[in-house]
Amino acid sequence: MIAALTLLLVFQLVGEVIARAFGLPIPGPVIGMALLFVALMIRGGASDDLRQTANTLLQHLSLLFVPAGTGVVLYGDRLAAEWLPLAVALVGSTVLAIAVTALILQALTRSRRRDGETKS
DSSP, X not given: OHHHHHHHXXXXXXXXXXXXXXXXXSOHHHHHHHHHHHHHHHHTSOOHHHHHHHHHHHHTGGGGGHHHHHHHHHTHHHXXXXXXXXXXXXXXXXXXXXXXXXXHHHHHHHHHXXXXXXHO
């Protein structure tokens, strides 16, 4: 478990270093996660130790929402004062995410149909 946690933290650190070195607007942990994904694809999947460690972390994922809940309580007055831009951003980003997902699904479905037709 220690080796798997170390691996996860090393990829997070590498992502953070890349984000800061190049001044990217993407968070370092997201870059690290993408690098870990690529490494696992090249390697052929996760080891049993990494899989077990990741599942353990996912079981306790709700603990990561405690700081966000604390922030909502702490900045409640500011959230109340700026509710309209926040609501517009939340609704807009949700609609945009659904639309992009639908377009990608549609493109992949068309691509799969074409692949099926050419094989027949």
